[in-house]
Amino acid sequence: MSTFLELIDVHKYFGDNEVLRGVSLGVEEHQVVCLIGPSGCGKSTLLRCVNALEMIQQGEIRLDGERVSGRGVDLNALRQDVGIVFQSFNLFPHMSVLDNVTLAPTKVLKLHQSDAVDRAHALLDRIGMWEKRDDYPDRLSGGQQQRVAIVRALAMQPRLMLLDEITSALDPELVAEVLTLVGELAREGMTMLIATHEMGFARDVASKVVFLYAGQIEEAGPPDQMFRDPHSERTRTFLRSIIEAKRM
Amino acid sequence: MSAVVSSSVTPPGGQRRKVSRFNSGLTRALIAEVGAVILTVFTWAGLRTFQNSLEIGAPGPQIALGIEIALGLLVLIVPAYGARAIVRSRQARHLAFERRILDARAAAEDSRDDVLWVVGLGLVAAIVANGTFFLAGHHARVRSVLFNWDLIWRFRVALFHGFVWNVKLFLVAEVLVLVWALFVAVIRQLPGRAFGPIRVIAIVYADVFRGIPTIIVIYLIVFGFPLAGVEPFASHMSPNTQLFWLGTLSLVLVYGAYVAEVYRSGLEGVHWSQSAAARSLGLSQWQTLRHVVIPQAVRRILPPLLNDFVALQKDTALVGLVGLAEILNISSILKSQTFNLSPVTGAAAFFLIVTIPFTRLVDYLIKRDKARTQAG
Numbered sequence: 001m002s003t004f005l006e007l008i009d010v011h012k013y014f015g016d017n018e019v020l021r022g023v024s025l026g027v028e029e030h031q032v033v034c035l036i037g038p039s040g041c042g043k044s045t046l047l048r049c050v051n052a053l054e055m056i057q058q059g060e061i062r063l064d065g066e067r068v069s070g071r072g073v074d075l076n077a078l079r080q081d082v083g084i085v086f087q088s089f090n091l092f093p094h095m096s097v098l099d100n101v102t103l104a105p106t107k108v109l110k111l112h113q114s115d116a117v118d119r120a121h122a123l124l125d126r127i128g129m130w131e132k133r134d135d136y137p138d139r140l141s142g143g144q145q146q147r148v149a150i151v152r153a154l155a156m157q158p159r160l161m162l163l164d165e166i167t168s169a170l171d172p173e174l175v176a177e178v179l180t181l182v183g184e185l186a187r188e189g190m191t192m193l194i195a196t197h198e199m200g201f202a203r204d205v206a207s208k209v210v211f212l213y214a215g216q217i218e219e220a221g222p223p224d225q226m227f228r229d230p231h232s233e234r235t236r237t238f239l240r241s242i243i244e245a246k247r248m
Numbered sequence: 249m250s251a252v253v254s255s256s257v258t259p260p261g262g263q264r265r266k267v268s269r270f271n272s273g274l275t276r277a278l279i280a281e282v283g284a285v286i287l288t289v290f291t292w293a294g295l296r297t298f299q300n301s302l303e304i305g306a307p308g309p310q311i312a313l314g315i316e317i318a319l320g321l322l323v324l325i326v327p328a329y330g331a332r333a334i335v336r337s338r339q340a341r342h343l344a345f346e347r348r349i350l351d352a353r354a355a356a357e358d359s360r361d362d363v364l365w366v367v368g369l370g371l372v373a374a375i376v377a378n379g380t381f382f383l384a385g386h387h388a389r390v391r392s393v394l395f396n397w398d399l400i401w402r403f404r405v406a407l408f409h410g411f412v413w414n415v416k417l418f419l420v421a422e423v424l425v426l427v428w429a430l431f432v433a434v435i436r437q438l439p440g441r442a443f444g445p446i447r448v449i450a451i452v453y454a455d456v457f458r459g460i461p462t463i464i465v466i467y468l469i470v471f472g473f474p475l476a477g478v479e480p481f482a483s484h485m486s487p488n489t490q491l492f493w494l495g496t497l498s499l500v501l502v503y504g505a506y507v508a509e510v511y512r513s514g515l516e517g518v519h520w521s522q523s524a525a526a527r528s529l530g531l532s533q534w535q536t537l538r539h540v541v542i543p544q545a546v547r548r549i550l551p552p553l554l555n556d557f558v559a560l561q562k563d564t565a566l567v568g569l570v571g572l573a574e575i576l577n578i579s580s581i582l583k584s585q586t587f588n589l590s591p592v593t594g595a596a597a598f599f600l601i602v603t604i605p606f607t608r609l610v611d612y613l614i615k616r617d618k619a620r621t622q623a624g
């Protein structure tokens with residue numbers, strides 16, 4: 001079986017600024033890959049390229065053996081398979097929680113309203129938010145919003161989830177509830193590519209940790225090795241800076 | 249006696265905490281009361297002059313006297329508040345004397361509230377008094393030339409017939425503006441190089457028509473098109489119908505340029521990550537617009553859009569200046585016949601009947617919407 005998600009020598013420019021400089025990366029099915037790296041190294045850009053919110057200029061991205069970058073790709077079909085959750089501004093503020101979750105299943109998958117609600121019911125129950133289904137996002141805490149955003153992506157039954165620093169806009173006490181949910185998904189075998197600053201979390205759930213530096217993969221490996229014994233000096237410096245920042 | 253406590257709190261060389269001073273506000277209350285009494289007398293004088301003017305100028309409606317008496321009595325509230333302010337601040341003094349300092353301060357605060365009422369209501373009374381003096385001035389000329397109720401009432405039907413044109417103008421123009429402006433806004437939003445030239449045309453259109461005074465656009469189109477024989481505005485229409493459609497065209501061109509900008513800023517105001525979130529769920533470009541961007545844009549668009557519509561409703565009067573028998577035109581004919589501007593005042597009243605409920609409705613919609621989507 002070939003690699004589930006495969007990036008082959010991906011280059012991405014914003015004008016003259018080369019943000020991804022030849023990234024090659026594989027994610028197997030049921031694997032959780034964590035992307036770490038300093039701010040501006042291209043983590044968000046990489047994730048956005050995977051579900052074609054950004055076009056790449058060179059290289060190729062394959063999902064389950066099929067090319068999903070470049071011309072001729074059915075973007076809507078790709079995005080049904082790949083869910084993404086951003087740092088913030090995920091939920092639609094003019095819709096209730098329930099409508100947020102059922103919108104895509106009814107409009108894209110053409111599910112019956114009642115089937116979509118059933119699906120949403122199961123998912124919202126899981127995160128204890130079914131009671132809040134009629135609330136608007138502004139009334140929810142940041143942690144609740146992010147969990148609803150995850151569940152909304154799950155309602156499309158994606159085969160791959162991309163999470164882009166989904167806890168970094170949250171108050172510290174709300175981080176845990178969101179990470180717990182992601183940890184559960186990982187244990188259930190959801191394939192995920194996660195950009196994160198939460199090193200403890202990465203160590204717990206990741207099958208592989210990838211250190212991105214200035215648009216290139218500096219180093220990749222299993223979490224134990226990456227956190228205990230990184231080969232690259234840059235990785236070491238980065239991890240040290242994170243630890244120091246946490247202490248302060 | 250507080251040496252033990254203060255020595256631990258105050259810095260070396262610091263002063264002892266002063267006993268805070270107490271002000272009962274009696275002086276303030278007395279001044280307010282004097283002012284209130286003067287204002288009351290002034291207001292009564294104004295009302296009296298007004299009543300007298302009803303006999304010299306054109307007679308006013310019978311209810312005028314009732315309103316005057318009611319106002320004359322209402323104004324007594326102002327000195328009443330002043331009196332209560334005095335009573336309360338004297339109470340405050342008394343309480344302070346008994347060393348009930350917290351109660352004393354509370355009473356002084358009540359007294360101050362009363363003084364604020366005196367100031368607030370006093371301003372209203374001053375406006376009423378000045379208004380009555382103004383209306384009664386110049387031997388009641390102001391009132392009889394501008395606000396002759398009998399004249400307004402006598403010409404109400406003629407004015408109403410004129411106003412029907414205005415209503416038709418703004419109803420038709422508003423519907424057309426909504427569609428036309430959306431078209432222009434969408435053209436400006438079209439992505440890609442291929443649409444560059446048409447985008448430029450849309451920008452030039454918006455700049456040009458927002459930059460010319462509306463009355464000049466109306467002149468050019470309403471006088472120019474028939475003169476140039478532009479079809480289908482040529483002479484086989486009745487004069488008023490022709491004027492109506494040319495006027496509508498002018499208003500649509502001008503207000504289309506404004507409203508296109510309103511649409512555009514509304515669409516651009518929706519955070520880009522909202523589209524990204526929708527697209528990432530697999531919604532198509534059109535579904536994203538329809539379910540995510542437009543509903544959020546409408547909320548932003550509604551207030552400026554409806555403001556533009558109020559302006560459009562008022563600007564329908566400009567079409568009267570080029571000959572349409574709408575309300576301003578009718579009232580200005582009546583003005584020349586009667587040598588009195590009251591018919592024009594009547595025309596103004598017709599506009600208010602439409603525009604005031606409209607603006608209130610807008611405010612209500614905005615408030616309701618806020619209450620629904622924002623944390624309470």
Ligand SMILES: Nc1ncnc2c1ncn2[C@@H]1O[C@H](COP(=O)(O)OP(=O)(O)OP(=O)(O)O)[C@@H](O)[C@H]1O
Pocket residue numbers: 014017019037038039040041042043044045046165
């Ligand atoms: N839409 C854009 N247009 C131009 N430049 C962009 C755009 N988005 C990102 N960039 C640039 O690309 C680089 C990588 O940005 P990216 O957001 O991917 O970094 P990141 O690793 O996610 O950083 P962070 O940890 O702060 O989120 C940055 O230098 C950024 O300025």
Ligand SMILES: [Mg+2]
Pocket residue numbers: 043044045164165
């Ligand atoms: Mg980022």
